Amino acid sequence: MLIVAILIGLLLILLLGLLFTPFIVKVNTRQNQYQLRWGIARVQFIPEKDDGRLMVQLAFWKREFSLLQMLAKPSAKKAAQPQKPNVQRRKKARTLSFHRLWKILRSFRMPFFYLDLDSDDFVTNAYWYPVCRALSTPTRQLRINFGGHNQCAFELRNRAVDVLIALIF
Template identity: 30%
Template sequence: MGLIITIVVLVLILVLISLLYIPLDICIDTRGNRYYAELKGLVKADVEPDEREILRIRVKAPFKEFYFFPLKPKRKKPDKIDEKKRDKKGRKYWNRFTPNTIWRVVKSFEIKKWELDLDTGDCITNAKLYPLFALLNYRTGGFHINFEGRNHALLMVRNRPIGLIKSFFNL
């Protein structure tokens, strides 16, 4: 009996550790109107337009798919918490998010793909931006200026939950 419990606990620990290394992908694509965040193989959240509301979020998990509306007004319940107590709780929570912590979290993301195709609508401004974009392409790539009225941005970033935890706690 003790051996079975030990094996079950070890399997659960291995599953939890493996969950820390599953890639988290975030994609913003304005050409294809694709906006999503995905934990590979587990859950995917897509932002989609909706007819009744402005937008809805579709969450797909194994064996389950559901929608929710983040911009839908919520029914207000009467506040029984004193205003001073609520303000103190909020301050304590947000004091942890210093600019350095936010910067470490942003730096933990890896850019997988980056494209910017831009037309400002003014040919003079486009001509002035052309050398800047050429210089940026020399270093990183993915910057394009056009004179045809196309505007497109694509950003795909990846991180792992362990990277977020490390950057948040500065390990």
């Protein structure tokens, strides 16, 4: 009985940890950093010249996969099965309303956003320069450059409990 109570307690702690641990999406094009973190798990995309690698890390376990090899594997062919006529009525699919989707999107937090943009047209850059200057804040930096390089960096944060609250209420 005590072992069952301990297992239920550990399962409850793990579930609460997953609900309240933030998941973080980080993108930085200047440093080629693209990663998703949630608690002790991390998935990172590492771009290379001819291929890309996907690094998966869970606590002390770490594994890298080549995206080209993963996508080039032939899929197992399934034998054609005769389709059975569906006599039962199909259940009506629940759609996500715009209001609920908006609440979910608002639950995400963006601590910083950095965009350095060049449209390769001097006139267009000149028009966009005051707009980006006016929209910039200390945590949101929008810049127009005339040097021909584009960069973007941002971080998105959310928790599973915030998404559930947005879905329920």
